[in-house]
Amino acid sequence: MLKIGILGFGTVGKGVYDRFHRTRETIERQLGESFKIEAILVKDRQKDRASLEEGFVTTDWEEFKNHHSYDIVFEAIGGIEPAYSYTNHFLTQGTPVISANKKLIASRGEELDACAQAGGTFYGYEAAVAGAIPIINALRATLSTTSIDRVRGILNGTTNYMLTEMIQKERSFADVLLEAQQLGYAESDPTDDIESYDAWYKLIILSRLCFGKWADTEQITRYGVSEIENWHVEVANELGCQVKLIGDAKLEDGEVRGIVSPAFVAGDELLASINGVVNAVVLYGEDIDQLSFAGPGAGGAATANSMVEDFILHSRYDGDRVVAEEQHEAKEESSYSMVFVNQASYGECLHWAEAYGVEIVESIPHSEGEAWIVKNAAVDELSQPVYQLYGNIQRITSANEVKVS
Structure with a gap:
């Protein structure tokens, strides 16, 4: 029987728990064995956990880590610490960890990948990029030997929703930000979204999978959307363009270089048609030309689903992406x-x-x-x-x- 631990029980952690229970029979058939959620580490023990059917609940890290020998741990805490220390502990012990923590992965992913390799296990982070889109595992499995020379995409659902409303309905930035917060798309402090940190983290992670190396973060430029003015939107409409927050990275002189910034996208471009909270990723390569993925980019259910599927894939597949030493670089284009x-x-x-x-x-x-x-x-x-x-x-x-x- 597989023994599962869950770190964090907010929207994503609870989503993972619910997904395991809702589809238990299907998952066990895929795995070929049963599973049990052994323990859950929570921040606030006072919250009502009466609906939980299984799992020892604790607020104490020492109690959680010593409660059982886990076969898999799901990290749904967010932020750098204590998530890094907890993840490092399990990977070093040889226990696989599945995470949706894009800030941690973008900041310390190289170290944690090395920990996983040294511990003879895996660090899965499919759910950290583009919500329900299985882009990370497509790169690791289906496209494991395919040369990618550029990756471009809409990686933040909140700003894409806001920009869609601003362009198509000619609404102000302040108005659509308030609505995004009321709808739950944006946090009360929307800095990570509107200053493009969220998309920046995701582009760093995508670059590592596409190009086989972690980028020097100083080579990934970041601009937010907070300086977009109404007259910029009017000019976009006059030119038949959409305004999108685009992440774009490529290999240049053997190094990963990229940018996350608002962009004018011509109406006949694929990314111009991606509206609302939807995300999209486009891969470019000599053998594939352009390969596009699109789907829900946010939400607890979509993220939890990706975490569970990430676990199932790693349980059945031991391979990883292999990047050729002579990786093709992106073609020179006028900018x-x-x-x-x-x-x-x-x-x-x-x-x-x-x-x-x-x-x-x-x-x-x-x-x-x-x-x-x-x-x-x-x-x-x-x-x-x-x-x-x-x-x-x-x-x-x-x-x-x-x-x-």
Whole structure:
């Protein structure tokens, strides 16, 4: 009989517990043996746990770890500590751990992967990226020898919901943020979502699986969505673009480089059609061209489902992704960005354009200022809002010509 421990009993931890009980017969048939939830570590023992059918409940870590010898532990605490110490303890002992803790994995995943390898076990984190989309295990199993040279995606459901509402219904940032909080999509402190930390963590994890190495976090640039103004949205609508928070990473000179930032996405691009709280990931490679995945990106049930499926896959499959030493690098492509210039920043932006020899492909007038489409520009040197631009640049600029005429 498999003995299971659960660390944390919030939305995700309870979701894991419920998923095991709701589908017990199916899981046991897949595993070929029965299981028992031996113990659950909780933060608040005062909460009503009367509905629990099994499992010793405790708030004491020492009591939890010594209660039984576990065959698998599910970590659903969140944050760095004490989650790191607990995870390290079990992996070092050779006990596999399944986690949805993207902050921990992005920050300390390299160390914990090494602990798992040294302990002869596995550290599973399918549920840490893109909710219900099985992207991590697709890379580890189905695409285990497929060369990936770029990964791009919409990795945060909260901001995608907000941006969808802003573009399609012309609502303000403050209005849709308040609604997202009321609907439970955004936390009372929405910093991780709107300043793009959540998507940044996920891109770091995806990069490790795609390219076979953990990225230097300083090489993954991050911009939030909090500086998006109404007139930026109006310009996007005029050009037939959607505004999305996009994570984009590739191999460049043997190193992982990437960016998470708001982007203008042309209407005929695949990611432009991903709306609401849905996430999407697109893999690029010589043998696969483009391979796309989309599905629910948030919610306790989706995350818990991914954790349980991660456990079942690892119970039946011992392989992992193998990245070729001569990994293909992404093809060189021209990079286009949209720079928003208002009256106060016009002088600074003009000086920047002259100093760096910036090619301004198009200037789009607006009552609030101008939007410049620039090519291969050093946008990191600017303090103004900058958006990546994805799609056929000729179609985007011709849309502006039609508007002006």
